[in-house]
Structures are given as structure tokens and as C-alpha cells.
Amino acid sequence: MRMRITKNWDPLVDSYQLTKQEIESQVLGDLAKYRHKYNEKYNKPAPVPLDVDNYIHELWGFDVTFEKISDDSEEEETLGFLRPETREVIVGEDCTNHRRISFTIAHEAGHLALHGPLFVIKDGIISGWKSSPLHKKTKKSDTAHIRREWQANVYAGALLASRIEVEEFLKELGLIENQTLIPFKLNEHFSKFEERFGLSRQALEIRLEHLGVPIIKSSFV
């Protein structure tokens, strides 16, 4: 992943654009690194499906801690955030849905993988947020925030359902014949997808759309 940034670029106010393909390729690189590291350390292959809690621990030394998170807005619910100074991913303790927990952790992994300039890094270890001169909340910083959250969501989807694994799974389901993908009704296969990748229906639809997998959506879900 190459990017060109200017001298006055402030990571807290601005952000860089990344395409889905660039994020996908970052995920593939990170996954390869993780599998290699895991195999070397434990002398066995990394678990399938991915143990995202272990993934974030092995790659960045972050641990998952469950805490009460108070909402600061009536419209939005905070599911998780990073606490880089103690290398923790904080997940709301009220969330008991493991698919959502996994997606939240994968989302935070996305920030660690893609948004390095936000963090203070000492001796190759993330140790806190980068402090920046106080800046006003501007349209530019809002856009950067929205962009970063979108990038982290794309990373999470690609991590929990990587292109290779989705293709293998489609073959297992008999949905690829003569190297051609047959359009299918997601309703008929959703429970199998859910069991394999642990994505919610909405997250799965977005992920399949990113992969260009043709699905027939039912209007009466």
C-alpha cells in the first residue's frame, strides 16, 4: 500500500483514500503474516474460522477487554474502541452476540492495520494516541472520520470472509460450476454462511457485493 502525503498532513484531521482492493490486499498480507507467525509460535496451523481475538493479539499485542460503555448519543451506540496506551480493544459488555463482537474486534483491527499515523509507536509497539494541537471539529475532520470508519468496516468484512475462503465455500455449496458462479438466493444459504464466517446478514450482503458475488435478495426477509 503506497501513499503520498504532504508535509503538513495531520492524521487526526485528514485521512487518505483507500480502495476496496487496496484494503483487501492489506488483509491478505496481514492474514499471511498472522498464519506464519502462529505456525512458528505454536507449531500448528492457525484456527479456521479465524479467531479474531487471537489475530489482534498476535499481530499487535492487543487484548480484548469487556467493559460498560456509556452512550454519548441517543442515535448511535458505541460497540467498541481502542485503548492503545494499554493495548486493549474495549468491547461493550452488554453485547452478547458473538458475531457482533467478532466484527467489532475485526473493525478495530482495521484501524490498527490501516491507520498507523493515528498512533504513537515506540520500538515497533503501539503505545498511545498521537497527540495533536487542539483542532476544531471541521467538515474535513468529520469526512476523515467517516472515511476511516468505512475503511475499518471493509477491512473487517474482508478479514472475517476473505476472498479465497468465500470462493472455496461457494464451491463447497455447489454454487460454482465450470468456473462460473450461479446467482443464488441468500435466504437459502444464509445460515451456512453465518456458521462459517460469523457475519450478520447486512455485513454479509455488503461483503458479497464487494466481492462481486451475484445474490438474489428477497424483499421479504
Added chain:
Amino acid sequence: MGSFTVAFVGYICYNSSMNEKFKNKIRALREEHFPGRSIRSLDKELEPYFGKHFYAYLSKVEAGALPSLDFIKKIKDSYSLSVNEYEDLVKAYFHQKFEDEIISESQRSGIALMPEPLVFRKVNKKKRL
């Protein structure tokens, strides 16, 4: 008086390191008995002992919260700890308990300040991903 002060300061330092040792010890025991596995992946092994939310409780303990003694006993059974491992864990537990109850009160003042997180995963309450 002088020797008492030195001894007391020495004791505080000793206990501070023990406190660190407790959370590190309980984490190290999990990593040793279940190598390469996260807390949440241990549902089959830990849920029968700690209930459905075992992962939330255990993650807090590994982050530094002090559990009950009963919890330590359950750790012994669920992790299949040896007698030595169990004894070491109990020792570390009581050192931390002592520090939390007696010494920490005089040392701690105010609320620990944490920098504001910059990135949150938020979802619209009506439209969840």
C-alpha cells in the same frame, strides 16, 4: 522509625510487583494450558464453570480486576492446574487482595486519566451492521 519506613516502602514495592504478577500469572496460565487460543474460543472448556459470559469476566480479571476466591478454585479445575501452579496463583491472589484493600487506598487519589479514544465503532441504533 527509620527502619520501619524503609521496611514499609520495601513492602509496598514488593506488593506492587506481586500485583502485576497476579494478572500476568493468570494470563500466562491460560496461554500455557490453552496455547494459541483466545478467551472467547474456550467456550466448551470454560462455560460449564463460569457461565455464558465467562469471556467478559475472565477478560476483566486478566486486565487487572480482582476476582473472588471461588473464581480461583474454578480456574484450578477448568485449567487443570497442578498443585504448584494453583498455590502460586493463590499466593499472588492474596498479595493483590492485601494491596487492594489496605495499601492502595492510601496511594490512590483521584481518578485515573485516560486519553480520549479517537476512533469508535458506532452503529446507528435503528440500522445495525
